[in-house]
Amino acid sequence: SKKLEINREQRALMKAIVDAYNRHQIPEDVAKKLLQDQYSPEENFLLLTEMATSQVQVLVEFTKNIPGFLSLDREDQIALLKGSAVEAMFLRSAQVFSRKMPTEHTDVLEERVRKSGIPDEFMTPMFNFYKSIGELHMVQEEQAILTAITILTPDRPYVKDPQAVERLQETMLDVLRKLCVLQHPQEQQYFARLLGRLTELRTLSHYHSEMLASWRMNDHKFTPLLCEIWDVQ
């Protein structure tokens, strides 16, 4: 029916976002590194800050390719990036964790992340999120559009024109809704479950300062970009 069909304009929008998402992949694959060796909490923290710093740079490039983003107020663009960076990092970490790999590799990866130095009290919510993302078996288009929807969240702190952001987000939500019906015809509520993950993501990201502060080591060093984005130091 007309209602469900992805029209030409939406197809172009989806292509722009998926191309940007694929173009801006994380350079060095953290999963490979973690599968190779067991590192100390200090080495793991350094690995995290390196990965997270490059991921923020990748996120900025991806965001600039979201149709309409660059026509938002400049300060609102910054507020949206700052407000979504931690969620985008967890979303990307979940996608790295749920990537198709042999079971023993997933088990080793889980073990390495569990023993990395992250405080135990965050393990359960973090892995619950990773597994709930994995169960969705998202196609790449859904991952890319879900990341764009996370960035275009109108109620981030300091956004001056939330309506303008809402209009962009609604366009993305409409495309995602249609895509979910097409890609997962058997699962009626797939789209709703997908959006439910964004609520889980926001809750998980809410603890990020405590997670960082209580990483089992002293003298946490951050890059200037992470100090800015993670509100630390």
Ligand SMILES: O=C(c1ccccc1)c1ccc(-c2nc3ccccc3n2[C@H](C(=O)NC2CCCCC2)C2CCCCC2)cc1
């Ligand atoms: O505590 C965390 C935190 C949360 C909010 C703000 C700052 C830090 C916090 C944050 C990520 C992960 C986390 N969950 C992962 C799941 C699978 C694979 C790696 C994962 N990671 C870390 C990672 O490098 N993630 C990359 C992934 C690509 C995009 C940039 C980020 C490593 C870092 C080496 C040690 C082990 C975990 C685990 C924990």
